[in-house]
Each structure stands twice: as structure tokens, then as C-alpha cells.
Amino acid sequence: MAYEVREGDYLISDDPARFDLETAHAWIAGQSYWAEGIPRATFETALRNSLVFGAYAADGRLAAFARVVTDRATFGWLCDVWVDAPHRGAGLGKALMRYFKAHPDLQGFRRMHLATADAHGLYAQFGFGPLTAADRWMEIRDPDVYRRPARS
Helix, strand or coil: CCCEEEECCEEEECCCCCCCHHHHHHHHHHHCCCCCCCCHHHHHHHHHCCEEEEEECCCCCEEEEEEEEECCCCEEEEEEEEECHHHCCCCHHHHHHHHHHHCHHHCCCCEEEECCCCCHHHHHCCCCCCCCCHHHCCCCCCCCHHHCCCCC
16 A cells, blocks of 8 residues: 655655656656666666655656665665756655655664765755764775666
8 A cells, every 4th residue: 555645735655656757767867966877677677676755746747756775674775866856945855855754664774874965954854964884884886887788
């Protein structure tokens, strides 16, 4: 059963039947700084394996969305938070964060992560702070992965 909340003129929902994959992919692949050029198939797989929620305007169109990579028990990584330009400045980012904090599948976690280049103030209002014990974290980073042909 979908978890849905009304925030002003917007409905925020995790119902996959409502989600507009084409629009979300266009935003992330074409306008984001973190996943520019992500292939549609890769993006679709990422969504399918995440908790995805969208904010829908009164006309039913997708106005914003976010996803959480999670095991739904101990850990979550908030990512791909996007508010479409015509809807910015209306408090939709905060509405997405309130939804995220209240979602029943995201309660009782030991750790929630996110990475941002430009919205630290927003996320700090909802309890996020600098990474602790950063010296324990490691990564494999491949910034050119979307520019190479996919392996079959």
C-alpha cells in the first residue's frame, strides 16, 4: 500500500504507478551534476531497487522526487533529490524531507547518508550533519562510467 501525504498543493507518494520515469530521467541525466548522462536503463534499475517517492502537482504531473537506497532495516542513502525549476521556492524540498523523515519504511535506522554540493542548510534542518569517522569510509569512484559503452 502506498504511503501518501498531502503538502499544500502537492501530493507526495511512493506509489510506483504514479511515477513518471521519463521526466525523472530527463532531469537527472540532463540537468544534475551527479549523474549527468546516466543511461535510462541504469536509472530505471536504480529506481527499481530503491524506495522512490514523487511530489505531484495539482494537475498530476511530477514536480519533484527523491529516492532512498535502503535495506529498510538499518541503513539508508538519500539521493537523487530533485525539484523541477517551476516548483522551486515553494517549500517542496522541505516537504520531501518531511515525507522522508516520516516514511514508515525509514524508521529506526542507525545511519542515514546523503551527499550534496549545494543544499547543506536544507538537510541540516532535518538532522543531517558532517560525516563522522570519515577515515573509515572508502569508495571506488568511476566518474566516466556513463561515457563508456555498456558491457553485455
